[in-house]
Amino acid sequence: MDQLLQQTLSGVATGAIYASLALALVMIYRATESVNFAQGEMAMFSTYIAWTLIQAGVPYWAAFLLTVAISFIGGVLIERIVIRPVETAPILTHVIVFIALLLILNSLAGWIFTYTEKEFPSPFHDKPLFHGMITSQDLGVIGVTLCMLILLFLFFRFTPLGLAMRAAAQNPASAKLAGIRVGWMLAIGWGLAAAVGAVAGIMVAPVTFLDPNMMSGVLLYAFAGALLGGISSPGGAVLGGFIVGVLENLVGTYLIASELKLSAALLLIVITLVVKPSGLFGTILVRRV
Amino acid sequence: MTGRFVTVPSALPGGEARGQSLSHQARLGIALAFAIAAGVPWVVSGYSTFQLTQATIYAIAVLGLNLLTGYNGQISLGHGAFFAIGGYTTAIMMHRWGVPFYLTIAPAGALSFVVGVLFGLPALRLEGLYLALVTLSMAVATPQFLKYFDSWTGGSQGIVLKKPAPPTWLPIGTDRWLFYLALATLALVFWAGRNLLMGRTGRALVAIREHPISATAMGVNTALYKTMAFGVSALVTGIAGALGAGVVGFVSPDSYNVFLSISFLVGSVVGGIATISGALFGGLFIEYVPNFASDISDAAPWAIYGLFLLAFMYLMPKGIAGALADGLASLRRVPKANAALAGDRSGKQTQSS
Numbered sequence: 355m356d357q358l359l360q361q362t363l364s365g366v367a368t369g370a371i372y373a374s375l376a377l378a379l380v381m382i383y384r385a386t387e388s389v390n391f392a393q394g395e396m397a398m399f400s401t402y403i404a405w406t407l408i409q410a411g412v413p414y415w416a417a418f419l420l421t422v423a424i425s426f427i428g429g430v431l432i433e434r435i436v437i438r439p440v441e442t443a444p445i446l447t448h449v450i451v452f453i454a455l456l457l458i459l460n461s462l463a464g465w466i467f468t469y470t471e472k473e474f475p476s477p478f479h480d481k482p483l484f485h486g487m488i489t490s491q492d493l494g495v496i497g498v499t500l501c502m503l504i505l506l507f508l509f510f511r512f513t514p515l516g517l518a519m520r521a522a523a524q525n526p527a528s529a530k531l532a533g534i535r536v537g538w539m540l541a542i543g544w545g546l547a548a549a550v551g552a553v554a555g556i557m558v559a560p561v562t563f564l565d566p567n568m569m570s571g572v573l574l575y576a577f578a579g580a581l582l583g584g585i586s587s588p589g590g591a592v593l594g595g596f597i598v599g600v601l602e603n604l605v606g607t608y609l610i611a612s613e614l615k616l617s618a619a620l621l622l623i624v625i626t627l628v629v630k631p632s633g634l635f636g637t638i639l640v641r642r643v
Numbered sequence: 644m645t646g647r648f649v650t651v652p653s654a655l656p657g658g659e660a661r662g663q664s665l666s667h668q669a670r671l672g673i674a675l676a677f678a679i680a681a682g683v684p685w686v687v688s689g690y691s692t693f694q695l696t697q698a699t700i701y702a703i704a705v706l707g708l709n710l711l712t713g714y715n716g717q718i719s720l721g722h723g724a725f726f727a728i729g730g731y732t733t734a735i736m737m738h739r740w741g742v743p744f745y746l747t748i749a750p751a752g753a754l755s756f757v758v759g760v761l762f763g764l765p766a767l768r769l770e771g772l773y774l775a776l777v778t779l780s781m782a783v784a785t786p787q788f789l790k791y792f793d794s795w796t797g798g799s800q801g802i803v804l805k806k807p808a809p810p811t812w813l814p815i816g817t818d819r820w821l822f823y824l825a826l827a828t829l830a831l832v833f834w835a836g837r838n839l840l841m842g843r844t845g846r847a848l849v850a851i852r853e854h855p856i857s858a859t860a861m862g863v864n865t866a867l868y869k870t871m872a873f874g875v876s877a878l879v880t881g882i883a884g885a886l887g888a889g890v891v892g893f894v895s896p897d898s899y900n901v902f903l904s905i906s907f908l909v910g911s912v913v914g915g916i917a918t919i920s921g922a923l924f925g926g927l928f929i930e931y932v933p934n935f936a937s938d939i940s941d942a943a944p945w946a947i948y949g950l951f952l953l954a955f956m957y958l959m960p961k962g963i964a965g966a967l968a969d970g971l972a973s974l975r976r977v978p979k980a981n982a983a984l985a986g987d988r989s990g991k992q993t994q995s996s
Contacts, residue, residue, distance in 0.1 A: 389772055439957055445771070446718070447956055450912045453905055454956070458949035465943035574783060581776050617787050620780035627773055628765045 360487060361607050362600055367492035369599020370499035374554035375576035376595040377503070378547040380588050384523045385543045386441075388448040389585070392455035393551055394573030396432075398566060399459050400425040400552030401559045402467050405474060414477050418556060422549045429548025433541040441540075463566040474559035495557045502553055503592060506546075510588075519543060571616065575602065578623045583635050590635030598623070680826055684819045692818045693890070694930055699825040700887045702926025703832050705910045706919065707879030712908065713917035714840060715872040716852030717766060721778030723904030724785045725755045725877040727894075729884025734802040734894040735795060744807035748885045755881025756874045763873025767866055782904035789896035801895025804888060821890050828886060832879055837919055839875070848872055849917075880907075913955050915964025924963040 375393060382390045390396075400421055407417035436455060440447050478494030510516040521529040522539035530536050555569065562568045575598050583594025606615040626634070684692040708722045732751035736742040762781070766774055789796045796802070809820035839845060847868050850858035859865050888894050910929040915921025932951055937944035959966040 383772075389775070436953065440960075443956070443960060446712070446908075446912050446916060447960060449718070449775075450909060450952055451956055453909060454949040454952035456949075457945040457952070461943040461945035461947075461949065465946070574780070577776055578780075581773055585772065614787060614791055617780075617784040620784060624765070624777050624780065627777065628768050631768050631770070631773060 356487075357607075358604075361603050363488045364492055365600035365603030366596060367488075367495045367599070368603060369579075369596035370496050371554050371558045371572060371595075372576045372579045372599050373592040373595025374499055374502065374550050374557075375572060376580035376583070376591040377506070377588055378550040378554070379576060379580045380585055380591040381543050381547045381550070383580075383585050384588075385540050386437075386448070388445055388452070389577065389580075390547070391449070391452040391573075392459060393547065394569030394576070395456045395459035395463075395566075396425070396429070396548050397551035397555035397572075398569045399463055400428070400548065401474070401555035401564060401568075402463055404552070404556050405467075405472060405559075405564055408475060414475060418553075421556065422552050425552035426545040426549040429545040430541045432548070433544035437540075437544070438537070460566050467566070469566060472564040474556075474564045476560035491560065498553065498557060502550065506550070515542070574616070574620075575599070578620065581633055582623055582626055584633030587633070587635045590633060594634065677826070677830065681823070684822050689816070689818045692822050696818070696822040696825045696890050697887070698926045698930035699822070699829050700883050700890065700926070701907075701910060701929040702922050703825075703829055703886070704880045704883035704907055705914060705925035705929070706832060706836055706922035707876045707881075707883065708907045709911045709914075709916065709919070709922050709925075710836065710840070710848075710879065711872050711876035712911060713921075714845060714848045714852065715869060715876075717869065717872065718771060718775045718908075719778040719876075719904075720775050720908055721781035721785075721904050722876075722880050722907045723899050723901070724781045725759060725880040726884035726887065726903065726907075727785050727789065727899035728755045728758055728877075729881030729886075730888035730894045730899065731789065731796060731802075731884075732881075733885040733888045734804055737804055738797075738802050744804075744889050748882060751885035752878045752882040755884070756878040759877025759881075760870055760874035762877070763870035766873060767869055779901070779904070782901045785899050786896040789899065796896070799896055801893055801898075804892045804894070806892040807889050825886055825890065828882065832882065833919060833922075836879070840919065844868070909952065913952070913959075913962055915962030915966075915968075918962070918964040918968075920967075921962050921964035928963075 375397065378393050378397075379389055382388075382393070403424055404417050404421040407420055408414060412420065432455070436451065440451055476491055476494070478491045481490045482488075483490055483493060510520060518529070518534045519539045519542060521532065522534055522536045523543070526536045529539075554572075558572060559568065562572075576595060579595035579598040580591040581594070582597060583590030583592070585591065602615065605618050680695075683695060687695075704722065704726055707725070708719060711717050711719055711722075729751040732754050733744065733747040736747040736750065737744060766777070769777055790799050793799075806817055807821070807824075808817060809815055813820065815823075840848070847858065847863045850861065850863055851865055851868055855865055891898075906929045907925075910925030911922065912925075913928050914923065914925025933944065933948055936947035936951065939947050955963075961969070
């Protein structure tokens, strides 16, 4: 029983990271109707920036905030420079552009920072808490992620900019008529997604270690979480991320050899999707014909 | 979503669009292309021949994917799995049961077809991104599965095969023989693919891609066609996989990784999605551009590859085949009225979506 609770809580911590990245995916999806395959590599690159700052002697939390800010600007720039020229292109073109972005970021990171794994510091000291139920690292990750999610919720719910961004994503044409600069809202959306990804990267790096391929598995789980919860629903995606994290941990502990952990988790998701194709909380898309 | 999935070339080369038989020039062009291709192994080195064989095999695999993703609109990021099924069927049959290579190709295709149909059934309920995720997870799971069932697959060691030798009466080396084998298969598959796509079936597939509801209303059995598209697509890619295993003489789980699946999709879009000739360019792209990129920069080859991809997407949004077709059309000075008509049609499509 203790082990079950332990594994569940540690799954929640992993799930928090999937949830953040899933949210980043959903933010871009709602604006552009395509999934950013490069989201994980963007997060990885941000984590390298944080690592560089910390190596240069910047205190942890200052480096954290600075990285989030730099990632935001980076995200805006990527949208303006790389994505804008193909904004109206078909979906498959988007997919290829995202793949290109993924390869470029991955290769650049390997070139600049080398492919050797690096240790990443954590401010949470890995101590067991509450009779070993949860480690302080896991608790810290959950705390930071929840803070970020609440901040984002408040931003989208209560600020004029948040409202404008929601309008631009929901109905670009009407938003434009209402005087919202839709193009820039998209760019800000990319910036926010990159910033959220940066937080996820910094949180996961002490566990997975830092290397250019650290995010590929994480991105897949986040993608799965987003689809499981319903890719059109931010809240659903976050919940989906948590569910995938817990499932992954429990399946890996109790059911199956760890080499097949990824396959098993994906299989569960495929079954869910076949039964309920719009995800657990997604709205069923009604299309005019 | 109508008309958003692929950029349909405004003027398809020759009679491709209307299902007519090929024009005289087109026949001549194809014959010439094959004559040149057949001559190449006699002027280049053995290794270059091997590379060309690989490119030919990739072209077959890309055609398989193109059937599904280009013509039928079902995105697959997991065709590497069918390539692996083809490859491993050949490898296991040759290694365990001593079956000659040539007799393993048909079973490899058949098995891929069955798996493809089985996979196509749940895919009926999944659209766009969901299908992309499910097929991507198939690609991710492939090496894991191959390693797990190591009593059959030899685990991460893989299986070493004897490369199929040319018939004794034919005085050519193994490399050249394998190239001709691949080229002949390519010709056969492309001929069959064209016949399939330019007729009733092709129109049904495209109708389902463009507007599933209208297609159903017109009496197209959507479920049947979509499942069969998955099966046939897997069959073609599986055959390519079987050839690939024979040509390399080795199969291992890590050669069928996610990147292979992504490469197929890249090849099919860069070559020209929803065109048959595009698969050729796609195959060449998959084989040569990574090498070319690492020649330019040893330190960050994939960054260069990524830049190439971006450049292709910006400069040739319809892929290489689409750009060539447009170039030819402007050379022939297609009457402007035609172009205006095409523009009008696409305008209407956007409105109705």
